[in-house]
Amino acid sequence: MITVLALATGIVAALLAGAASGVAVGKSALGAELSAYMGALYGVIAGTAAVVVTAIILALV
Helix, strand or coil: CHHHHHHHHHHHHHHHHHHHHHHHHHHHHHCHHHHHHHHHHHHHHHHHHHHHHHHHHHHHC
């Protein structure tokens, strides 16, 4: 149960962090809404992979 909760929390954190960084970086070039969507997409892609790998490593330790 804790592993599933950690996975879900990590994915949500990656989504929010990606959206915030997308707005911070691309707001002037793309607009706030599009840069937030793109940042959230790439944040979830990278964040999910990181969370899954970390969960696997912690399960093995």
